[in-house]
Amino acid sequence: MAEIGHGGREIVERILAPAEAKKKIKGLKAIPIRSQLANEVIDLAYGWFTPLQGFMGKADADGVCRNMALADGTVWSIPILFDITEAEISDYGIKDGDSVLLTYMDNPMAIFDIEEIWDYDMQDMCQCVYGTAEDKHPGVARTCGYKEKFLGGKITLVNRPKINPPYDPYFIPPLEMRKKFKEKGWSAIVVHQTRNVPHTGHEWLMKGAWAQAYGGLPIEKPLCGVLVNAIIGAKRKGDYIDEAIILCQDELRKSGYFGDHNHLTSLTFWDMRYAGPKEAVFHACIRVNLGLTHHMYGRDHAGVGDYYDPYDAHRLLQGIPREKLKITPVYSMNWLYCPHCAEITSEGLCNHKKEWQKFSGTLIRSIVQDGVKPPRLIFRPEVFDLVMECGEKYGFGSPFVTDQYLENRTPVFSIGPLSA
Amino acid sequence: MAEIGHGGREIVERILAPAEAKKKIKGLKAIPIRSQLANEVIDLAYGWFTPLQGFMGKADADGVCRNMALADGTVWSIPILFDITEAEISDYGIKDGDSVLLTYMDNPMAIFDIEEIWDYDMQDMCQCVYGTAEDKHPGVARTCGYKEKFLGGKITLVNRPKINPPYDPYFIPPLEMRKKFKEKGWSAIVVHQTRNVPHTGHEWLMKGAWAQAYGGLPIEKPLCGVLVNAIIGAKRKGDYIDEAIILCQDELRKSGYFGDHNHLTSLTFWDMRYAGPKEAVFHACIRVNLGLTHHMYGRDHAGVGDYYDPYDAHRLLQGIPREKLKITPVYSMNWLYCPHCAEITSEGLCNHKKEWQKFSGTLIRSIVQDGVKPPRLIFRPEVFDLVMECGEKYGFGSPFVTDQYLENRTPVFSIGPLSA
Numbered sequence: 001m002a003e004i005g006h007g008g009r010e011i012v013e014r015i016l017a018p019a020e021a022k023k024k025i026k027g028l029k030a031i032p033i034r035s036q037l038a039n040e041v042i043d044l045a046y047g048w049f050t051p052l053q054g055f056m057g058k059a060d061a062d063g064v065c066r067n068m069a070l071a072d073g074t075v076w077s078i079p080i081l082f083d084i085t086e087a088e089i090s091d092y093g094i095k096d097g098d099s100v101l102l103t104y105m106d107n108p109m110a111i112f113d114i115e116e117i118w119d120y121d122m123q124d125m126c127q128c129v130y131g132t133a134e135d136k137h138p139g140v141a142r143t144c145g146y147k148e149k150f151l152g153g154k155i156t157l158v159n160r161p162k163i164n165p166p167y168d169p170y171f172i173p174p175l176e177m178r179k180k181f182k183e184k185g186w187s188a189i190v191v192h193q194t195r196n197v198p199h200t201g202h203e204w205l206m207k208g209a210w211a212q213a214y215g216g217l218p219i220e221k222p223l224c225g226v227l228v229n230a231i232i233g234a235k236r237k238g239d240y241i242d243e244a245i246i247l248c249q250d251e252l253r254k255s256g257y258f259g260d261h262n263h264l265t266s267l268t269f270w271d272m273r274y275a276g277p278k279e280a281v282f283h284a285c286i287r288v289n290l291g292l293t294h295h296m297y298g299r300d301h302a303g304v305g306d307y308y309d310p311y312d313a314h315r316l317l318q319g320i321p322r323e324k325l326k327i328t329p330v331y332s333m334n335w336l337y338c339p340h341c342a343e344i345t346s347e348g349l350c351n352h353k354k355e356w357q358k359f360s361g362t363l364i365r366s367i368v369q370d371g372v373k374p375p376r377l378i379f380r381p382e383v384f385d386l387v388m389e390c391g392e393k394y395g396f397g398s399p400f401v402t403d404q405y406l407e408n409r410t411p412v413f414s415i416g417p418l419s420a
Numbered sequence: 421m422a423e424i425g426h427g428g429r430e431i432v433e434r435i436l437a438p439a440e441a442k443k444k445i446k447g448l449k450a451i452p453i454r455s456q457l458a459n460e461v462i463d464l465a466y467g468w469f470t471p472l473q474g475f476m477g478k479a480d481a482d483g484v485c486r487n488m489a490l491a492d493g494t495v496w497s498i499p500i501l502f503d504i505t506e507a508e509i510s511d512y513g514i515k516d517g518d519s520v521l522l523t524y525m526d527n528p529m530a531i532f533d534i535e536e537i538w539d540y541d542m543q544d545m546c547q548c549v550y551g552t553a554e555d556k557h558p559g560v561a562r563t564c565g566y567k568e569k570f571l572g573g574k575i576t577l578v579n580r581p582k583i584n585p586p587y588d589p590y591f592i593p594p595l596e597m598r599k600k601f602k603e604k605g606w607s608a609i610v611v612h613q614t615r616n617v618p619h620t621g622h623e624w625l626m627k628g629a630w631a632q633a634y635g636g637l638p639i640e641k642p643l644c645g646v647l648v649n650a651i652i653g654a655k656r657k658g659d660y661i662d663e664a665i666i667l668c669q670d671e672l673r674k675s676g677y678f679g680d681h682n683h684l685t686s687l688t689f690w691d692m693r694y695a696g697p698k699e700a701v702f703h704a705c706i707r708v709n710l711g712l713t714h715h716m717y718g719r720d721h722a723g724v725g726d727y728y729d730p731y732d733a734h735r736l737l738q739g740i741p742r743e744k745l746k747i748t749p750v751y752s753m754n755w756l757y758c759p760h761c762a763e764i765t766s767e768g769l770c771n772h773k774k775e776w777q778k779f780s781g782t783l784i785r786s787i788v789q790d791g792v793k794p795p796r797l798i799f800r801p802e803v804f805d806l807v808m809e810c811g812e813k814y815g816f817g818s819p820f821v822t823d824q825y826l827e828n829r830t831p832v833f834s835i836g837p838l839s840a
Binding site for chain 2: 005013207208209211212213214215216217218220221222224253256257258259260261262263294311314315318328329330333340343344345346348349350351353375376377
């Protein structure tokens with residue numbers, strides 16, 4: 001039976017078997033791509049971006065800017081663009097109707113059937129997507145940094161990425177994810193998007209959202225799960241290293257704070273745009289494709305600086321009819337340590353306001369930086385040991401991103417020679 | 421604007437002002453009633469039993485037995501009966517169409533407009549309501565203990581009950597309750613039915629159900645509340661005394677484990693029938709009238725012995741279309757202490773199964789009995805102190821029901837002389 005994704009459309013899977021791939025790429029011009037585009041080729045080919053089958057043409061991009069929808073009316077909020085310079089177009093001799101071979105790490109990755117060569121007023125696009133064209137906004141900077149032309153058209157993966165350890169078990173594309181959910185029997189599944197190593201505040205964010213998604217599940221189908229979906233993409237100095245994020249999130253399950261019955265860790269390749277509400281809608285679309293029923297949103301989801309009101313994302317999501325975006329947004333409350341209750345509790349629940357000890361990112365960071373083992377009610381000892389280990393093993397001595405890490409880390413995935 | 425209750429009908433309120441009451445009761449025959457009927461007169465007059473306006477006639481009772489519905493099709497699961505002997509009928513000279521005065525504590529309580537005198541096969545009624553006619557089932561014993569005839573007809577309260585301390589703040593009838601909910605701005609409200617002094621397991625039952633009811637509330641109407649609704653009625657030896665139940669439940673709010681923003685304690689007068697699933701449906705009906713949106717149900721709700729499967733109540737409730745019974749049942753998970761997590765957690769969440777320390781009623785009881793102050797993660801110190809104090813103040817030295825308590829307790833409410 002077809003798996004139906006966002007926009008009511010079958011989950012896209014555009015991947016050729018190696019033998020056919022070898023035949024099809026013969027004689028194609030090779031165009032190397034950078035990591036952002038390689039990430040998005042994977043998202044497109046495996047269906048994370050269903051109903052998109054490739055990079056956008058002008059009509060879709062314009063629809064996204066003007067109406068937060070593709071040209072066919074499907075809700076979509078972030079343009080998915082393949083940018084190129086005029087000089088490159090002329091050097092490669094690219095015309096509408098050409099097929100080219102996209103390469104990554106000097107190996108063939110995907111066939112790109114170019115349908116359209118177009119351009120756009122990028123200040124205008126930024127204003128539409130980010131609500132600002134100020135280039136100190138990192139999303140604006142990325143978007144305004146695009147080359148001056150765009151190529152629209154379908155892509156077909158010819159070479160599956162090799163997901164490198166320790167990430168390999170966490171690469172679970174939409175069709176595979178839906179199979180896993182069926183095996184687990186979950187009838188409600190809430191996603192926790194993260195770029196963090198979890199402290200107990202994060203753990204209870206998930207536990208609270210699990211109860212929120214659980215809601216009034218019928219007793220015949222009572223199983224509810226949390227999907228941790230780490231966003232893996234461009235890193236900034238001082239972020240937790242990706243290895244620590246993904247392994248420590250999963251450690252909460254391995255160490256029994258969750259179990260196989262209610263928890264799964266996975267990753268999505270994506271370079272954050274920090275588009276706030278528009279990015280929240282985009283995240284909802286890709287999570288529909290992954291098979292989720294509920295999506296956690298905290299304050300200022302995917303925001304940056306003071307560009308967005310903390311609840312803009314909630315308001316935008318609530319204005320979209322549920323039949324156009326089939327996922328229920330759940331507001332994830334803040335959780336904190338209350339010494340009076342002697343446990344982690346939520347702002348919504350506990351009233352010992354004067355005694356609350358809120359989790360501060362800075363405090364937790366400095367605890368990790370100093371290597372001082374915190375109480376298990378604040379930071380799980382298994383997670384603490386693992387984040388330290390990850391720093392040693394993958395981070396050149398630190399669990400936080402450094403220049404050395406950026407230059408020398410093992411890539412999350414590789415594209416190897418095409419073998420048949 | 422009319423307040424709409426169960427069955428889509430306006431909340432019933434049948435209460436006369438004292439001056440009019442004095443006029444109307446003149447010359448009526450006085451019939452004294454026992455506490456069960458006095459409780460139900462209050463429930464009827466204040467609208468807890470909306471759409472019922474009085475004790476059932478045969479058509480409604482038969483509908484309840486055969487179809488779990490009143491004669492007009494409204495969902496209803498427990499017969500509300502006024503029983504009387506043939507001898508009494510003849511001694512009082514009661515006929516269809518008579519109005520009589522029901523008295524309680526030797527004072528006038530309500531006018532009863534008798535529309536019908538009827539009888540029923542009580543073995544059959546028990547089989548329908550309880551699924552058994554064994555008289556070791558306490559509901560069956562109560563039902564089979566009814567006198568041989570029933571009077572059906574509307575009741576009108578002529579004398580408001582005086583609710584005695586410490587219960588007085590907790591008597592909040594449906595119309596008043598709905599006003600309170602509006603003042604609080606709650607858009608989702610989940611009821612916790614209780615006959616217990618709360619330990620932290622109960623506290624987290626409520627906190628978990630609060631998150632379940634919270635679900636995906638829109639950010640514009642994010643307020644969610646827990647209503648503790650203690651069932652106050654016939655007591656059994658060894659139960660917690662009513663004063664301890666109601667005061668200790670409210671203490672969780674007063675001591676900040678909840679707050680005014682998310683917690684309210686109240687009572688409903690009702691002698692438990694232990695009818696399991698049928699009683700669960702009945703509880704849902706009266707909670708609809710109180711203005712609730714969600715109803716917690718644990719394992720074996722209102723059950724007794726082995727008469728019902730622990731999830732029969734859930735199954736029965738789920739089979740009723742939501743438009744016929746406008747409340748969402750939420751399954752309340754078991755909460756327990758996990759030493760590995762170092763906190764209270766739920767069976768649904770935590771996977772340290774071997775380390776779990778479940779709350780045993782017997783253990784908690786023996787802690788209270790012995791007066792040994794338990795850790796605050798198990799039993800809140802403020803609640804512990806108060807349950808002890810209640811034992812001294814109201815329980816003749818014990819927080820548990822004794823013969824002495826049953827004989828000498830202050831009644832929950834009194835009916836005084838009718839004053840105008």
